[in-house]
Amino acid sequence: MIEELFAWARLDCLPAAQRLGLRREAAALAVRHRRLRTHWAGHVEQTRSALLASARLAAMSPDAPRRAWIMGAGLLQDVPLQAVLELFDTVDLVDVCFGPVARAEAARHPGRVRCVHQDVSxxxxxxxxDPLQAAxxxxxxxxxxxVNLLSQLPLLPCSARLDRGDSDAGVERYGASIQQAHVDALSRxxxxxxxxxxxxxxxxxxxxxxxxxLPVRLAAGGWSAGPHWHWPLNPAGETAEPSGRAMQAWWRTGTHTDPR
Known part of the structure; x- marks a missing residue:
């Protein structure tokens, strides 16, 4: 608890996100990253490798962008920032909460690295x-x-909607719309x-x-399947029953589609 309070105090968070508990969740995640760093090392490395592979494809394309926009980068634990900086002129780290590491990197690279507070939902x-209009x-x-964001986006907004008395079915549709809007925006x-x-x-x-x-829809929309791996999210001893996540990277390069 003391570790989480210390982590909480060091986060810079959007007020709307803090009201829903996202600052608390980010602090808990930062503490878990430290405690489980050995268990999560493979997942972190796989995430960094997938991001870098996609970034290199973009940088080598005929219409190569000179800017990176990385969402879910507030704690900067699974983003290969130095390697990405070699490929792009500027890097925007985008999140609702930023920890001291991300802020320090922005200070270290003035004009090249920015911490951008944005609610991408x-x-x-x-x-x-309506999430489909709001994103x-x-x-x-x-x-x-x-980065490891899509499953997390609806969690606290949906919980808040349930707390105020919305129906389970309505909240489920709402959460699915948040995810769809995010994928749609990325697909544009x-x-x-x-x-x-x-x-x-x-x-x-x-x-x-x-x-x-989702994988079928991504493939039909011009996305290419990248590597997949396993994340031991809750290793033995962390929870009563060990559990993990099956992960996969998808990317698109040099194409533009509008799902609308």
Whole structure:
């Protein structure tokens, strides 16, 4: 608890995100990253490698962007920033909460690295908004990456909607719309990378799909399947029953589609 309070105090968070508990969640994640760094090392390295592979493809394309826009980068634990800086003139780290490492890198690279506070769902200030209309556009002149974010985006907004009495079915549709809006916005830029948790894993139990149908839709929309790996999210001893996530990277380079 003391570790989480210390981590919480060092975070710089959007007020709307803090009201929903996202600052608390980010602090807890920062502490878990430190405690489970050995267990999570493979996942972190796989994430960094997938991001870098996608970034290099974008940088080598005929219409190579000179800017990177990396969403979910507030703690900067799984982003290969130095390698990305070799490929792009500027790097925007995008999140609702930023830790001291990200802020220090922005100070270390003035004019090249920025911490951009943005709610990429567009609904945190007003949970009654239609996510398909609220999600902000992503910069078309950048390589845009979404890092382990898609499954997390609806969690606290949906919890808040349930707390205020919305129906389970309505909240489920709302959460799916938040995810769809995020993928749609990412699909409108020419160069993109999407890293997803597509299934929950447990020993001796069939995987529970978290994003049903999404891989098929991505493939049909011009995305290429990248590497996949396993993240031991809750290793033995962390929770009563060990569990993990099946991960996969997807990317698009030099193409532009509008899902609308």
């Amino acid at each position: 567009g609904v945190l200030d007003d949970l009654s908004r 902000p556009a992503m910069p078309a002149d950048a390589w845009c990456a979404s 830029v020419p160069h993109a990378c999407l890293i997803i948790e597509y299934a929950q894993t447990r020993p001796d139990t069939p995987d529970e799909v978290l994003l049903p149908g």
